[in-house]
Amino acid sequence: MPNFKTRILANQEIAPGYWRMRIQAPGAVAACRPGQFLMFRVQLSLLPLLRRPFGIFRTGFQPSDVDGLPPVEYLEILYKVVGQGTAMMSELHQGDRVEILSPLGRGFDPGQPGREKILVGGGIGLVPLFMLAEQLVADSKVRLLMGGRTRDDIIAITEFERLGVETYTSTEDGSLGEQGLVTDVLEKKLDQVADAEVFACGPMPMLEAVHRICSRHGVPLQVSLEALMACGVGACLGCVVKGAGHSDENPRYLCTCKEGPVFRSEQLDWSRLEKTDSFCEGCKQ
């Protein structure tokens, strides 16, 4: 199901500024892997011009509204309204026609069965972690550490809990869960567990901190990055990040859309990932 026209099944505000959109998508359940994303065409006109990238939150089936017809296959995105495109998306309704390119990119590697899995989400960065959790709970203990600026930034937690994931929340203003940064919670958790793997998605400064903590504990880490994207398929080279071993003389750029958005932390050159390398307006905490 690469590029297809389809319709919206539902589009609702789930917390102030955060929306959930369910899109009809035949074949999505089999095709989408945890950590993959889609490119959403906001309008069939040329405003805004480029498609917008969004992580795939989950896939599934819902009963058809017509008796006797088979269930309708869907995929869901969760998005935060930050600019023109996402504002226009929030005006769309059930039944509206949309066009998406999906699934794109490389997702998470599920890691070693049996080992404890720690998922770290910052704000809207939680999105790609849900399908991953669905997969991981089958054979591992899974914890979610979720951080946000205020309680409004903490979304979809109950859905993780329903999967059997143990969840911890922290907010910077203390309005929900522990007061402080999610990375402090991670630090404490890693002091307690001996053998874990970490999967993280959120703003760049958070990912950097997660990387530092995981390296210190010798724990494997995979991160899902954001970057400005035009094509989403590896053709424009607009979305690159600096890879490990990058230097001015011997530059190594990795394509976030094609070689990512999920990278093993050792693939990246953390010392040289500028804040602008992974553009993170959408998930700013």
Added chain:
Amino acid sequence: MKVSLAVEVAGIQMKNPVMPASGTFGYGEEYAPYIDLNNLGAIVTKGLSLRPKAGNPTPRITETVSGMLNAIGLQNVGVDAFIEHKMPFLRELNTPVIANFFGNTLDEYGEVARRLDAIPELAGVELNISCPNVKQGGIVFGTDPKAAFDAVNVVRKNLRKPLIVKLTPNVTDITEIARAAEDAGADALSCINTITGMAIDVRTRRPKIANRTGGLSGPAIRPVAVRMVHQVVQAVKIPVIGVGGISTAEDALEFLIAGASAVQVGTANFVDPDAMQKVIDGLERFCLEEGIGDIRTLIGSLEGQ
């Protein structure tokens, strides 16, 4: 009625006049899952250089009104890796392949041309003398008639294949450069490359792309491109390929009527990977509706001159 969309540019036979613009279609394989590459008039690759090129720091792109700015900086695998890793895929296609390339020095232009000339399955080459993003190379060749002549001339001496020269719009008079390229032995011209632009983040007060300036492309530049194609067609005898802001068949028709023999679709591929197929289908439909049996009769059919 049967409509013929076939055109010939610089001796390259194409089943229709629609091809991707260099740098917006990777090396072809990136879009293979989305569009039947064999339906295209030709395929134009990402610009190649003698050695692999890293490109510019990020952020490299930003969206603007009906357009985008990019300063990719011509990141590419280099001509040898192209031959080894990209040609095997391309040579299986039933569509002419045109390699876009550039150099930093006249010697490099000549050397890349020589290596590309040795690839039998390449239908032709497109010489980029117009990239606005590379500090040393490109821009000086594309903006000065004498330098443009020299660059095209050195390539011509090293190349038997059809030679298309791609012009930059970032000049006072594009027809001077067009004539210089023709005089130096170009078989065709493509115009235009991107228009230098700038966008500023008003909160951080920094340029939105790391290179400060970038190349503007997309629907926003179409009227400029149509004007320049029209001017260049009047100034030279060789065929002209129209590029700049094409996303529909109607856009492509504007260029053909202005005198372009074929067209390239760039930024629109990002917006809709099916854009070129829609342009091809739309051209056929237009010809049927208008009772036009051969699309070539439209080329340069502008009225009221």
